[in-house]
Amino acid sequence: MTAPATPVFHLDGTEVTDERSLFTALGAALRPPDGYYGSNLDALADCLRGGYGPEPPFVLVWHASALAASGLDRRMLLAGRECSYFEAVLDVLKQGGVTVRLR
Numbered sequence: 543m544t545a546p547a548t549p550v551f552h553l554d555g556t557e558v559t560d561e562r563s564l565f566t567a568l569g570a571a572l573r574p575p576d577g578y579y580g581s582n583l584d585a586l587a588d589c590l591r592g593g594y595g596p597e598p599p600f601v602l603v604w605h606a607s608a609l610a611a612s613g614l615d616r617r618m619l620l621a622g623r624e625c626s627y628f629e630a631v632l633d634v635l636k637q638g639g640v641t642v643r644l645r
Contacts, residue, residue, distance in 0.1 A: 548641075549600040555610035561627060564614060572596050583634050590638030598639030607644040 574595025
């Protein structure tokens with residue numbers, strides 16, 4: 543018996559200019575029933591734990607990721623290290639079991 547294929551979702555980073563637009567784009571890409579897939583890093587981590595749409599493991603192909611990274615450049619502390627919001631989002635997704643492919 544073959545294992546089921548891992549779902550693949552595509553995130554359009556061309557419209558990601560800030561944190562708010564990131565979560566709008568995630569909702570559009572992951573198509574949860576109510577369009578919500580977080581509104582901040584903690585909420586994103588909660589969504590990844592289940593009950594709000596697709597649950598990991600899945601693959602997220604992030605198109606125009608460099609463009610999105612430039613809009614998500616706010617510096618912050620994550621687990622005691624300084625990083626951009628973009629890097630923090632990638633970390634939350636990875637910790638949640640998502641494979642992210644940057645394009």
